[in-house]
Each structure stands twice: as C-alpha cells, then as structure tokens.
Amino acid sequence: MRLIEREGVEAVSMRRLAAELGAGTMSLYNHVPSKALLVDLAAERIMAEARPCHVAGDDWRDHIRAHAHAVRALARQHPRAFVMLATRRLSTEAGFRTIEAALRNLAKAGFRGKVAVGMMRAMVSYLLGTLMREVATSPELGGIALSPYEGVDASAFPLSAEVLDELGTYDHDHEFEFGLELMIAALERYQEPD
Template identity: 35%
Template sequence: MPGEGKSGEGRSGAGGVDPERLWLRPAEPRRGRRPSFTREAITVAAVAVADAEGLEAVTMRRVAAEVGAGVMSLYSYAPDKETLLELMVDHVSAELAVPAPPTGDWRAGLKAVARLQRAHMLRHPWLPAALSTRRSPGPNTLAFLEHVLAVLRPSGLDGAARLEVFAQLTGFVAGHVGYEIAQARAALPPGRAEAEARYLAAVAADGRHPELAEALASAGSPPTPDDTFARFLDRLVDGLDST
C-alpha cells in the first residue's frame, strides 16, 4: 500500500505510531490547497468500511475513495493504516458512555463495564482483532479507562494492579466476542446440531469417557450467548483477589 511503513505525521522516527504527535498535536494538512475533508471524516469513513466489510477492507485507497479524495492527500492526516487504526479505535470508544459515578461495589461495577464493552464490540466486530495488538490510548479511550480505575478504587488494589485488571478484563471480553462472532459466522447447517448431539450421546454412553458423560448429563439445555458471557464473567470477576 503506497505510503504505509514510511515515516510521517503520527509515526516516530524509529517506526510505530508516535502517541505524542498523534494525540497531543492537532492534525495539519501539508502545504498546498487545503483538502475538503478532515481527519474526523477519514476516521468515520474507515469505521463504516470496517463495520460493513471487516478490517481487511480498510485500505488507504478505499478510505480515500469513500471521502472523495486522492489517496496521497490522506497521508498528512493518517500516514498509514496503523495510524488509521489508532484513530478508529479511539473514535468508536466515544460510544462507551460510562454509567453513573461508581457506587462502591467494584465487582458489580466491573461487570457493568464488561457488559458495556461486549455490546460495543458486537456493534463493531472488527474491534477484537484491532485490540489484539498494542494501541496508544487516545482521549476517548482514556476517559473510559479513568472511569474503570475509579470503579476499581474500592477494591484495595494499587494503581498498577488496577491497570492490569482493566487489561485482563478487556482481553477477556475481546476474546469472548471474537469467539461469539466466529460461531455466528459458522452457523451449523440444518440437522448438523442434532447429528452432533447424537454423536456425543453415543460417545458418552460407550463407558470410556465417564467425565464427559457426567458433564453432558449436567449440561441441560444450551445456554444463550448472554447467559454464557455472564457465567464466564462471574468466574473472572468474582475470582479476583483484592488483597
């Protein structure tokens, strides 16, 4: 992709996105005629493409076409796809409207945060993949992080541990949502679920898999995705040590 991998605004001289330049300095177009679009418009267009078609569809050329510009004119605002991903992640983070101030029940508050994150990632199915590599938190992401750290203050954990809990929680939600999305896309054809159930029942009855037989006997009806997430979340948050 032309221009990607080169140094420019938003990148450090040693490679990688420079968070100071990206977030603390306003984006300025290069010399010449001022373009008819903004960094915000570029980001919105990229998010729309990713929401509809996935991250692989987001290229500088495609985004330039969406905003009606030549691809070279985008580089002073987003010099490469890595910078564009940073902008996209922080842009959608503005949707994470935090609830009322923390109540003091940090476990309940943390579970509310996780449910908010899950709904957010399901709206933007590309987010789990985008978050799988290290990102520099922009202003919207930092506002959400500030809320989560406040939620965790009554836990007794120190600041570093609270940051770790936030990272652990976000990783859990991203991984779970990624699995949910993959399962939804790989929906079983008619009759396949029944065939798999019969197969597992036969295996459980052969006497060689007693642990599996016990697990299947206690499984009951298949849980909903919401129920599964809630159960896993309870195990994670309730198991956190606040000492």
C-alpha cells in the same frame, strides 16, 4: 468505520478509502500518514463511544458488571471493528478515559498499583476473548452459524461425548454472565477484609 463493518479491517487501504470518499489516494496522506494510524484512529473512535458507566451504588462489582455490559453492547454494535481493540494500543484520551474509570473503580475496592493493572488486564482479556467469540459465532453479527458435533469417537473422547450438545451450541447471554461472575469471584479473592 462503515468500510470496516461492511468488509472487515483487512479491506482497509488508503486506495480503498480514497475510492469510498471520492478523493485521491495521495490527498489522504495529507491527513493520515499511514494505514496503521488510520486503523488506530478507527479503534480510538470506537473507544470514544464507550462512556464510563456510572452506577448508583458504590459496590465495585456492580461497576465491573455495568462496564462489562457496556463493552458487550459496543462489540455488538461494531462486531467487525471491535476486533481492532484487541490489536491496538489505545494511548489517547479515549483509551485513557476507559483505563482511568477502571482503575478508579478498582481503587474504591482497595486495589492499586500492579494488582489493579493485573486485574484490569484480566478483565480486558476476558471481555475481548468472549466477545470476539460471540461475534464470530453469531450469524446476526456477521459470524458463522455453528452446527452440532457429529461422528465423535466416544471411546476416545468420553468426556467430550457426554457434553456434545453443549459443545455444539452457544448461549451467549448465559456464557457472558457466567464468565463475568467467575472473573468477579476471582477478583474478590484479592480484596483485603474490612
């Protein structure tokens, strides 16, 4: 995890990890048979840190908000390693603990089966996408600093030219909350009336 956070997933190799640990490369293969499994284990370790959120009330929307904020905190804590969650299939206890908590919350609201899985995947896609962009555009998290757009031909791109200031900056807190509430409003459309 330290290597990934320092240099990114692409820096991970059995040879490199062996050097970090002061061990022989071949001796690592006695514990982990491949780099792919090693990266899977690192992703599982991150997921193990994500504890299901417990909210005082029974409103499923509050549970989604709490979970989304917990995932965001995890992304900010492990900005480079967080990217692995988008590329790994987490099928161990750590992954299923999160899946089970999400499905349980959706079941409270009456969502089950294919609809619940679709909703969960839509939320995961939203969270991974928005948080990967946040990490990539936040210098304090190791991302690149954004600069304003310049030299845009307003006659060719009039609508873009109207919002250049907004396009050239990010307010990650606002955008996260705005997108989260859009997702919740979309999910509400599928809820059966009481």
